[in-house]
Amino acid sequence: xxxxxxxxxxxxxxxxxxxxxxxxxxxxxxxxxxxxxxxxxxxxxxxxxxxxxxxxxxxxxxxxxxxxxxxxxxxxxxxxxxxxxxxxxxxxxxxxxxxxxxxxxxxxxxxxxxxxxxxxxxxxxxxxxxxxxxxxxxxxxxxxxxxxxxxxxxxxxxxxxxxxxxxxxxxxxxxxxxxxxxxxxxxxxxxxxxxxxxxxxxxxxxxxxxxxxxxxxxxxx
Numbered sequence: 001x002x003x004x005x006x007x008x009x010x011x012x013x014x015x016x017x018x019x020x021x022x023x024x025x026x027x028x029x030x031x032x033x034x035x036x037x038x039x040x041x042x043x044x045x046x047x048x049x050x051x052x053x054x055x056x057x058x059x060x061x062x063x064x065x066x067x068x069x070x071x072x073x074x075x076x077x078x079x080x081x082x083x084x085x086x087x088x089x090x091x092x093x094x095x096x097x098x099x100x101x102x103x104x105x106x107x108x109x110x111x112x113x114x115x116x117x118x119x120x121x122x123x124x125x126x127x128x129x130x131x132x133x134x135x136x137x138x139x140x141x142x143x144x145x146x147x148x149x150x151x152x153x154x155x156x157x158x159x160x161x162x163x164x165x166x167x168x169x170x171x172x173x174x175x176x177x178x179x180x181x182x183x184x185x186x187x188x189x190x191x192x193x194x195x196x197x198x199x200x201x202x203x204x205x206x207x208x209x210x211x212x213x214x215x216x217x218x219x220x221x
Contacts, residue, residue, distance in 0.1 A: 019112070023066075023088035026172055032067035032094045033205060035172070042070045044200050045127055048159055048216055056080055058124040061151070063113050064131035066091035067098075075102055083107045083123070085116055114143040118151040126151075126158040129212075132187075133162035133176040145188055154221045158192065160184065164199050164211035184215045192217040 026035065056078045062070050065084035074082050082105065086092050089110045096103040109116060113131060126148055135141045148158055163178045170176060181197030195216045202210045
Protein backbone atom coordinates (compact mmCIF):
# COMPACT_ATOMS: atom_id res chain seq x y z
CA UNK A 1 0.00 0.00 0.00
CA UNK A 2 1.37 3.40 -0.92
CA UNK A 3 -0.93 5.82 0.84
CA UNK A 4 0.58 8.42 3.16
CA UNK A 5 -0.19 8.04 6.88
CA UNK A 6 -2.55 10.54 8.48
CA UNK A 7 -0.92 13.71 9.74
CA UNK A 8 -2.72 13.46 13.08
CA UNK A 9 -0.88 10.76 15.06
CA UNK A 10 -4.06 9.87 16.97
CA UNK A 11 -6.19 9.43 13.83
CA UNK A 12 -7.45 5.86 13.40
CA UNK A 13 -9.83 3.70 11.45
CA UNK A 14 -12.10 1.45 13.52
CA UNK A 15 -12.88 -1.84 11.76
CA UNK A 16 -16.18 -3.39 12.87
CA UNK A 17 -16.00 -7.16 12.99
CA UNK A 18 -16.19 -10.06 15.41
CA UNK A 19 -12.46 -10.06 16.14
CA UNK A 20 -12.55 -6.37 17.00
CA UNK A 21 -15.49 -6.92 19.34
CA UNK A 22 -13.74 -9.89 20.95
CA UNK A 23 -10.55 -7.99 21.80
CA UNK A 24 -12.34 -4.84 22.86
CA UNK A 25 -14.34 -6.97 25.29
CA UNK A 26 -11.18 -8.61 26.63
CA UNK A 27 -9.62 -5.24 27.46
CA UNK A 28 -12.87 -3.76 28.73
CA UNK A 29 -13.38 -6.58 31.23
CA UNK A 30 -9.80 -7.34 32.35
CA UNK A 31 -7.02 -5.14 33.60
CA UNK A 32 -4.12 -4.73 31.21
CA UNK A 33 -1.90 -6.54 33.73
CA UNK A 34 -4.35 -9.44 34.12
CA UNK A 35 -4.22 -10.86 30.61
CA UNK A 36 -2.13 -13.97 30.01
CA UNK A 37 0.44 -12.28 27.78
CA UNK A 38 1.21 -9.42 30.19
CA UNK A 39 4.80 -8.65 31.09
CA UNK A 40 6.00 -5.47 32.82
CA UNK A 41 8.57 -5.16 30.02
CA UNK A 42 9.09 -7.23 26.88
CA UNK A 43 12.68 -8.00 27.80
CA UNK A 44 13.36 -10.54 25.05
CA UNK A 45 12.01 -8.23 22.36
CA UNK A 46 13.96 -5.26 23.72
CA UNK A 47 17.18 -7.24 23.94
CA UNK A 48 16.94 -8.35 20.32
CA UNK A 49 15.98 -4.93 19.05
CA UNK A 50 18.73 -3.13 20.96
CA UNK A 51 21.31 -5.55 19.53
CA UNK A 52 20.50 -4.07 16.11
CA UNK A 53 21.76 -0.64 17.27
CA UNK A 54 19.01 1.21 15.43
CA UNK A 55 19.31 5.01 15.25
CA UNK A 56 16.84 7.23 17.09
CA UNK A 57 15.20 8.21 13.79
CA UNK A 58 14.44 4.57 12.87
CA UNK A 59 10.78 3.82 12.16
CA UNK A 60 9.39 1.18 14.51
CA UNK A 61 6.01 -0.57 14.42
CA UNK A 62 4.48 -2.71 17.17
CA UNK A 63 1.78 -4.92 15.67
CA UNK A 64 -0.88 -5.91 18.18
CA UNK A 65 0.80 -3.56 20.64
CA UNK A 66 -2.41 -3.04 22.58
CA UNK A 67 -1.70 -1.95 26.13
CA UNK A 68 1.88 -3.27 26.06
CA UNK A 69 4.63 -1.21 27.68
CA UNK A 70 6.93 -1.72 24.70
CA UNK A 71 5.93 1.68 23.36
CA UNK A 72 6.95 3.28 26.67
CA UNK A 73 10.34 1.63 26.48
CA UNK A 74 10.85 2.70 22.87
CA UNK A 75 10.15 6.31 23.81
CA UNK A 76 12.43 6.02 26.85
CA UNK A 77 15.19 4.80 24.52
CA UNK A 78 14.79 7.96 22.45
CA UNK A 79 13.05 6.61 19.36
CA UNK A 80 11.10 9.32 17.57
CA UNK A 81 9.11 7.43 14.91
CA UNK A 82 6.90 4.94 16.71
CA UNK A 83 3.74 3.35 15.27
CA UNK A 84 1.40 1.03 17.21
CA UNK A 85 -1.38 -0.99 15.56
CA UNK A 86 -4.08 -3.02 17.29
CA UNK A 87 -7.61 -4.24 16.62
CA UNK A 88 -8.83 -3.04 20.01
CA UNK A 89 -9.28 0.68 20.55
CA UNK A 90 -9.83 -0.07 24.24
CA UNK A 91 -6.31 -1.52 24.50
CA UNK A 92 -4.71 1.45 22.79
CA UNK A 93 -6.66 3.79 25.06
CA UNK A 94 -4.99 2.13 28.06
CA UNK A 95 -1.55 2.76 26.57
CA UNK A 96 -2.42 6.36 25.67
CA UNK A 97 -3.67 7.08 29.19
CA UNK A 98 -0.54 5.55 30.71
CA UNK A 99 1.74 7.66 28.49
CA UNK A 100 -0.20 10.88 29.02
CA UNK A 101 1.26 13.77 27.01
CA UNK A 102 3.86 11.44 25.50
CA UNK A 103 1.11 9.61 23.63
CA UNK A 104 1.10 12.46 21.10
CA UNK A 105 4.55 11.29 19.99
CA UNK A 106 3.13 7.96 18.78
CA UNK A 107 1.09 7.17 15.68
CA UNK A 108 -1.80 4.99 16.86
CA UNK A 109 -3.84 2.93 14.43
CA UNK A 110 -6.87 0.75 15.12
CA UNK A 111 -6.82 -1.81 12.36
CA UNK A 112 -6.66 -5.45 11.31
CA UNK A 113 -3.00 -5.81 10.38
CA UNK A 114 -3.96 -8.01 7.42
CA UNK A 115 -5.91 -5.07 5.97
CA UNK A 116 -4.20 -2.08 7.56
CA UNK A 117 -3.33 0.96 5.48
CA UNK A 118 0.40 1.15 6.17
CA UNK A 119 2.97 3.41 4.49
CA UNK A 120 5.19 1.63 1.95
CA UNK A 121 8.93 1.03 2.45
CA UNK A 122 8.91 2.84 5.79
CA UNK A 123 9.68 0.64 8.77
CA UNK A 124 13.13 -0.34 9.96
CA UNK A 125 11.80 -2.68 12.64
CA UNK A 126 8.53 -4.64 12.76
CA UNK A 127 7.58 -6.22 16.08
CA UNK A 128 4.81 -8.72 16.72
CA UNK A 129 4.47 -10.66 19.95
CA UNK A 130 1.45 -12.97 19.79
CA UNK A 131 -0.58 -11.74 16.82
CA UNK A 132 0.64 -14.02 14.03
CA UNK A 133 -0.33 -17.21 15.86
CA UNK A 134 -4.00 -16.15 15.79
CA UNK A 135 -3.98 -16.17 11.97
CA UNK A 136 -5.26 -19.68 11.34
CA UNK A 137 -6.37 -19.02 7.76
CA UNK A 138 -3.76 -19.34 5.00
CA UNK A 139 -5.07 -16.22 3.23
CA UNK A 140 -4.75 -14.20 6.43
CA UNK A 141 -1.15 -15.23 6.86
CA UNK A 142 -0.37 -14.44 3.22
CA UNK A 143 -1.92 -10.98 3.63
CA UNK A 144 0.12 -10.40 6.79
CA UNK A 145 3.39 -11.37 5.11
CA UNK A 146 2.52 -9.18 2.11
CA UNK A 147 1.92 -6.25 4.47
CA UNK A 148 5.33 -6.79 6.05
CA UNK A 149 7.02 -6.92 2.67
CA UNK A 150 5.32 -3.74 1.46
CA UNK A 151 5.91 -1.64 4.55
CA UNK A 152 9.32 -2.74 5.87
CA UNK A 153 12.39 -1.34 4.12
CA UNK A 154 14.83 -3.60 2.35
CA UNK A 155 17.37 -4.46 5.03
CA UNK A 156 14.82 -3.80 7.77
CA UNK A 157 14.20 -6.35 10.52
CA UNK A 158 11.10 -8.30 11.51
CA UNK A 159 10.73 -9.89 14.95
CA UNK A 160 7.74 -12.20 15.35
CA UNK A 161 6.94 -14.24 18.47
CA UNK A 162 4.29 -16.94 18.63
CA UNK A 163 3.41 -19.84 20.87
CA UNK A 164 6.02 -22.55 20.39
CA UNK A 165 5.34 -26.19 19.60
CA UNK A 166 4.93 -26.99 23.29
CA UNK A 167 2.87 -23.90 24.05
CA UNK A 168 -0.89 -23.49 24.52
CA UNK A 169 -3.33 -24.39 21.75
CA UNK A 170 -5.72 -21.57 22.69
CA UNK A 171 -5.49 -18.03 24.01
CA UNK A 172 -8.34 -15.82 25.24
CA UNK A 173 -10.87 -18.36 23.98
CA UNK A 174 -9.40 -18.53 20.46
CA UNK A 175 -7.46 -21.33 18.79
CA UNK A 176 -3.92 -20.56 17.68
CA UNK A 177 -1.29 -22.04 15.39
CA UNK A 178 1.91 -23.12 17.14
CA UNK A 179 5.32 -22.94 15.45
CA UNK A 180 8.94 -23.84 15.79
CA UNK A 181 11.61 -21.55 14.34
CA UNK A 182 11.74 -23.37 11.01
CA UNK A 183 7.98 -23.49 10.42
CA UNK A 184 7.58 -19.85 11.44
CA UNK A 185 10.29 -18.72 9.05
CA UNK A 186 8.77 -20.78 6.22
CA UNK A 187 5.59 -18.76 6.53
CA UNK A 188 7.56 -15.68 5.47
CA UNK A 189 9.37 -17.31 2.57
CA UNK A 190 12.43 -16.48 0.52
CA UNK A 191 11.97 -12.72 0.72
CA UNK A 192 13.22 -12.86 4.30
CA UNK A 193 16.61 -13.93 5.61
CA UNK A 194 16.51 -15.60 9.01
CA UNK A 195 18.94 -13.89 11.37
CA UNK A 196 18.23 -15.65 14.65
CA UNK A 197 15.64 -17.56 16.63
CA UNK A 198 15.15 -18.46 20.27
CA UNK A 199 12.56 -19.77 22.71
CA UNK A 200 11.27 -18.21 25.89
CA UNK A 201 9.12 -19.48 28.72
CA UNK A 202 6.63 -16.77 29.60
CA UNK A 203 5.06 -16.77 33.06
CA UNK A 204 1.48 -15.49 33.11
CA UNK A 205 0.26 -13.20 35.91
CA UNK A 206 -1.22 -16.27 37.64
CA UNK A 207 1.97 -18.33 37.41
CA UNK A 208 1.39 -20.73 34.52
CA UNK A 209 4.02 -21.21 31.82
CA UNK A 210 3.72 -20.54 28.09
CA UNK A 211 6.39 -21.50 25.58
CA UNK A 212 7.12 -18.83 22.94
CA UNK A 213 9.36 -18.94 19.89
CA UNK A 214 10.96 -15.74 18.53
CA UNK A 215 12.16 -15.46 14.95
CA UNK A 216 14.21 -12.47 13.75
CA UNK A 217 14.43 -11.93 9.99
CA UNK A 218 15.85 -9.35 7.61
CA UNK A 219 14.00 -8.23 4.50
CA UNK A 220 15.95 -9.17 1.37
CA UNK A 221 16.40 -6.83 -1.58
